[in-house]
Amino acid sequence: MTGRTTPPPVEPDSYPDDGDPERRTARWRPAVKLASVVLPVCLIGWLGWQAVANSSRDVTSHPAASPRYAEGDRVDGADPTDSPAPNGSASTGPAAPASPSAQASDAGNRPLAGKTVLLDPGHNTGNGKHTTEINRQVDIGNGRKECDTTGTSTDAGYSEAEFTLDVVHRARQILQDRGAAVVLTQDGDRPWGPCIDERARIGNEAKADAAVSIHADGAPASGSGFHVIMPGRVVAGPADTAAVVDPSHRLGVLLRDTFKTGTGEPTAGYIGQQGLDTRSDLGGLNLSKVPKVFIECGNMRNTGDAKRMSDPEWRQRAAQAVADALTSYLTG
Structure with missing residues (x-):
């Protein structure tokens, strides 16, 4: 040995890393x-x-x-419609109430919502083939009259029944657009009639708020113009107009004024006074329990009137006038 001392052993973890x-x-x-x-x-x-x-x-x-x-339980303080719909789509919940402006707009566009109107197109194109049926007598309260008649026509052969149904169809569309429920006594879907007592009954059963019967006159050719016929007071048998005379008169005046302005047709100078006439011999008026008037839109035997009534554009103006008068009456 040279005399060097051996160092004591060192634990491995005590060694420095030395970069190893x-x-x-x-x-x-x-x-x-x-x-x-x-x-x-x-x-x-x-x-x-x-x-x-x-x-x-x-x-x-x-x-x-x-x-x-x-599902369906209500949580206090929460709207049950906030929960998801069963199919996973969002629930719309109840419709929100319309704003006042929206309600006013709807009322302006559909002022006749909730109202029922009866339109009665006079006669029927098939009546001439069913003379036995239409000549049957019916009770009108203060007498008896034929079930119906054939109506009149222009010299060119344009019939009153065709005219009245066309005007009624046009007026119906306008009234429906304004929200009214419109009932017709016939729609060209019957072989003849109906009888005058049935025409009144249809309006009564519908509980119509107002009724207008559309006609055209067959007076001497020298007479021209239109007139409105209103019910007289009749209380006899099945007839009782006591409750409808006054409102019918108001409707009649409105129709007279509106029709004259809307069509340019003058009021008749051969019948009535200033375009108004009151009668108690018409079953369609005597038996009506709702306010009702007739309008003779012109004289089909008069050349000038016949020319106007044969014009579709004039018939549209006539229909507009009828609808406007009914609207004024029902909203006034």
Whole structure:
């Protein structure tokens, strides 16, 4: 031996790294293993906590969606329509009430909503083939009259029945556009009639708010113009016009004024006074329990009147005037 002393042994972990990568790896391997286990567990735990928290917030803000509430149960302070629809789509809930401006607009566009109007197109194009049926007598309260007649026509053969049904169809459309329920006594769908007592009964059963019977006159050719016929007071048998005379008169005056302005047709100079006539011998008026008037739109035997009534544009103006008069009456 040369005389050197052997140093005491040193524990391996006491050695410095001295830049040796193998030593660094050996030293940190236990910590890395521990982190690889602990960190994923912590991450999973944190994500689970977040999911629970979010779910709790959702239930708090939308109580109707909580599984604690059965479908249809009401949650205090909550509108049950807020809950999802059963098929997963959003529920619209009850319709919100219309704003005052929307209600005013609807009332302006459909002023006759909730009203019922009877339109009675005079005669029937098939009446001439059913003379036995239309000549049958019916009770009109203060007497008896034929069930119906054939009506008149122009010299060119344009019949009153064709004219009245066309004007009624045009007026019906206008009234329906304004919200009215329109009932017709016949719509060209019957072989003849109906009789005058049935025409009145149809309006009564419909509880019409107003009724107008459309006609054209067959007076001597020298007479021209239109006139409105209103019911007289008749209380006899099945007839009782006491309750409808006054409102019918108001409707008649409105129709006279509106028709004259709307069509340019003059009031008749051969019958009535200033375009108005009152009669108690017409079954369609005597038997009516609702306000009702007749209008003879012109004299088909007069050349000038016949030309106007044969013109579709004039008939449209006539229909407009009838509808406007009814609208004024029902909204006034």
